[in-house]
Amino acid sequence: MLRTTANSLFRLAAPRSTRAFATKKADLLPPLKVAVTGAAGQIGYALVMRIASGELLGKDQLIELNLIETEAGMSPLSGVMMELEDGAFPLLSKVSATSNLNEGFGDIDYALLVGASPRGPGMERKDLMAANAKIFAEQGKALNESAGINSKILVVGNPANTNALVASENAPDMWPEQFIAMTRLDQSRAKGLVAEKANVPVKDVDRVIIWGNHSATQYPDLSHARIGGKWAKSIITDDKWIRNDFIPRVQKRGAEVIDARGASSAASAASAAIDTIRDIHLGSPEQWLSNAIPSDGSYGIADGIWYSVPTVCEGDSHYRRVKNLPIDEYSAKMMNATEKELIEERDSVRHLLPGHENKPVSWNMLESLHDAYVAGETDKVNKILSDLPPEYAKGAEQARASEASS
Ligand code: NAD
Ligand code: LMR
Secondary structure, eight states: OOOOOHHHHHHHHSOOOOOOOOOSTTOOEEEEEEEEETTTSHHHHHHHHHHHTTTTTOTTEEEEEEEEOOTTTHHHHHHHHHHHHHTTOTTEEEEEEESOHHHHTTTOSEEEEOOSOOOOTTOOGGGGHHHHHHHHHHHHHHHHHHSOTTOEEEEOSSSHHHHHHHHHHTOTTSOGGGEEEOOHHHHHHHHHHHHHHHTSOGGGEEOOEEEBOSSTTOEEEOTTOEETTEEHHHHOOOHHHIIIIIHHHHHTHHHHHHHHHSSOOOHHHHHHHHHHHHHHHHOOTTSOEEEEEEOOSGGGOOSSSEEEEEEEEEETTEEEEOOOOOOOHHHHHHHHHHHHHHHHHHHHTGGGOOOOSOOOSOHHHHHHHHHHHHTTOHHHHHHHHHHSOHHHHHHHHHHHHHHHHO
16 A cells, blocks of 8 residues: 555645653653664664663653564574663663564664674675665565654665665655665764864864765765864865875775774764664754765756765754755765766666656655745645645645644
8 A cells, every 4th residue: 555645745744743842751752663673783782772771762752672683683682682671771661572574663663774794804885785685675675564654764784875775665655765874974984083183072073974875985075064163174274184084084984993893883883873863853953964865866966876965854753955065076076976886786786676656756845845835935835736646736735725724
């Protein structure tokens, strides 16, 4: 069944409700369901404890955790379950472990798709494609059948951008924008290096952007970055450092960690996953946060790939991309290189992309509808409604009329 009904479309386009925050300590919010795949792995282990302690969704939010593993992972997972129990986390209302995807994704609000093979020394992340992409095809199908209607899915397993594409394409009743591939770790790494270079606390660095793929072609961009509110490039004036040290270091930081640790980053990856979902859930409207989301043609980037861009997380599970930033010639070249790699990755997994036709309406269209509606731009609202397929437009108009009269 197509779950994106006209009313749910309109709900997304209508003015956003404010999240009902608990006011007193005793007012814990009813449980939200969070699924984590690969929960017994390195990242999973670091992740679930922090989710249980309230760092993902807030200290007033009860949580049901669905931990998903392979059959072989069930034994170590039982140890993780014991540790969760022994942690006596007050916000954890229920924990379950399963290798059944439909059970694990049943009615979830958030899923963190971590379970996949990590790379070893000397490998690129795309070398994991053959082993990992099919996992995300299966998980996309199960999410489509079982996940909650407003769920958000964070893809961490590598190659993350293309895995997100594969999962989304196998979930035809879900919005592509429900799937996000994680590039927050790259952004945090970049901020750390800038803070070190400028000798300031990392909290003083913002608007660093990661464009494109979570791979060695990503473009960590300081063109719009700020340090203590000032343009970063007026403080870090050494362009050679930016091009020859900073950019390659961020691009290859994952490999640097693997070489040093003998295993890929785990605690910092869990941290970045927590940061990503926390900001999407609770909002962080002042920040530009890098997330790989389905391209909408902005910045001339091809449609149909998950490309990291700056986003603003408005809370209540809504995010929007930062648009119309000026792009200089060097940045354009770097952005095109990582786009090219993502297109090649997409082409290499064509066999896992069923190519559904029933996604006629994009979230971007609805965002424009929402913005025009809130701004009272009646002509624009009517134009967008007339561009929607009739079955959507009729329902959206009815919902708008009933909203206006209530
Ligand atoms: P790990 O090997 O320690 O753990 C992976 C876990 O996933 C294992 O317990 C395994 O049993 C489980 N698993 C495998 N296939 C599964 C499936 N189909 N369903 C459920 N569980 C499954 O690896 P890790 O260090 O936790 O890394 C996990 C993934 O995250 C890797 O692909 C790694 O490259 C990626 N990663 C991404 C980022 C990022 O920034 N996007 C950062 C770090 C790591
Ligand atoms: C990372 O960036 O640390 C992860 O993607 C793991 C890896 O393979 O580099």
